[in-house]
Amino acid sequence: MKNTYEYKGILTQREVESWQSWQVIFEWEDVLSENMNIPIMSVKRKWYQRKLFGYPTLCKIFNSLRLEKIYNPKKLYIYHQIVIQSEIDFPPWLRKKIIPWIVDGFMDESELPCIYKRYGSCPFLLISSIESYNYLKSKNCPLHIYYAPLSLSDKYTIDTEIKYTKKYDLISAGRINPVLEEYVKRYSDENDINFVYSKLENGNFYYFSTKTGRIGTFNTREEYLALLKQCKVALYSTPGIDGDGRSKGMNPVTPRIFELIASQCHIIARYPDTDETRFFELASIASHTDSYERFVELMDKYMNTDVDLIKYDNYLKKHYTSTRIKYLREAIDEYNLNVK
Structure with missing residues (x-):
C-alpha cells in the first residue's frame, strides 16, 4: 500500500548508555533490525554538532535521523523508553516520527496528564506490560497504544x-x-x-x-x-x-x-x-x-x-525477540487503518 506509515529504523542509545537494563534492550534491537531489515541509528553527539548547535536534543536529532530523511512523516522510528515518566528527548515536531516502546509502565492516575502530554505528538506507543496497557485503556487513554511484550534475544536459544x-x-x-x-x-x-x-x-x-x-x-x-x-x-x-x-x-x-x-x-x-x-x-x-x-x-x-x-x-520458543515482530506489524497495520 502506498502512502502508509512504516518502520524506517531503530533509534538506539547504545553509544551513551551502558547500564545492564540497556544492554538487554540493545540485544532486542539487534534482533529486530536483522529480522525487519531496518537500520539501527545511534543517538549521540559529535564534536562538530556540539560546536555548531550546542543543544543536546538537536545534536541527537541531526546525527540520528539525518536532515534528508526527517521530512517524510510516514517513516517511523522505534525508540525504547525504559520509564514511561521519562522525558522523550525529541521536540514535539520530531516526535511525530518516533514510536516509543515503553519498558516500565509503572504509573498512577496523577501522572496521566503529563504522560498524555509527553507522548501526544507520537503516532502511537508500544506498551510492554498487559497490566499497564489495560490500565491506560481503563482510563480512556487518548493516545494510540498497542501491546508489545518484552522478550529474550534469540542469541540465547x-x-x-x-x-x-x-x-x-x-x-x-x-x-x-x-x-x-x-x-x-x-x-x-x-x-x-x-x-x-x-x-x-x-x-x-x-x-x-x-x-x-x-x-x-x-x-x-x-x-x-x-x-x-x-x-x-x-x-x-x-x-x-x-x-x-x-x-x-x-x-x-x-x-x-x-x-x-x-x-x-x-x-x-x-x-x-x-x-x-x-x-x-x-x-x-x-x-x-x-x-x-x-x-x-x-x-x-x-x-x-x-x-x-x-x-x-x-x-x-514463544518468547524470543523475533516472535515480537508480529506485534509491531499488527500495531502499525491497525494504526494505518484507524488514522485519518
Whole structure:
C-alpha cells in the first residue's frame, strides 16, 4: 500500500548508555533490525554538532535521523523508553516520527496528564506490560497504544543437547523479594547451601557466595548469564508483589524469567494471578510459592533434579525477540487503518 506509515529504523542509545537494563534492550534491537531489515541509528553527539548547535536534543536529532530523511512523516522510528515518566528527548515536531516502546509502565492516575502530554505528538506507543496497557485503556487513554511484550534475544536459544554444570545451589539475581529472603534465611539455617546474592558497595553491585565471599561484579551480559548458568535454583518475583512500592502496585513479568530459563535454572517464584502472569504461563514454569513449607519442598526437590530442557525450550520458543515482530506489524497495520 502506498502512502502508509512504516518502520524506517531503530533509534538506539547504545553509544551513551551502558547500564545492564540497556544492554538487554540493545540485544532486542539487534534482533529486530536483522529480522525487519531496518537500520539501527545511534543517538549521540559529535564534536562538530556540539560546536555548531550546542543543544543536546538537536545534536541527537541531526546525527540520528539525518536532515534528508526527517521530512517524510510516514517513516517511523522505534525508540525504547525504559520509564514511561521519562522525558522523550525529541521536540514535539520530531516526535511525530518516533514510536516509543515503553519498558516500565509503572504509573498512577496523577501522572496521566503529563504522560498524555509527553507522548501526544507520537503516532502511537508500544506498551510492554498487559497490566499497564489495560490500565491506560481503563482510563480512556487518548493516545494510540498497542501491546508489545518484552522478550529474550534469540542469541540465547536453548540447545537441548547441552547441560550446564552447576556450581552454586541458589541465586538471587538483583533485588530479592522480602518473603523469599526470609525463606532463604530459614532454609540456610537448616541446610548447608551455597547461596549467591548481590550487594551494593561503593556504587557498584557485587555478587557474593555464602561459601566463598565476593565472586565478582558481572556487569556485562556475557558475565551475568555465565553466572546464572552455574546456579541450580533461582529466585524470581514480579516487582509489585509483597509491598514493593517502586512499581506502584503493578506486577509486570520481567525478562529475568527468560534469562533464568535459558540458563537452565529451576525457579522458585512469587507473583499474583493476573492477565499478565497468565499470558506468560508462569504457573507452567514456576509455581507461586506461598509458604515456607512449599519453599522447602521445592528446594529439596530441585537440589537433586535437572530441569526439563525440552519443556524449557518449548516455552522460550514463544518468547524470543523475533516472535515480537508480529506485534509491531499488527500495531502499525491497525494504526494505518484507524488514522485519518
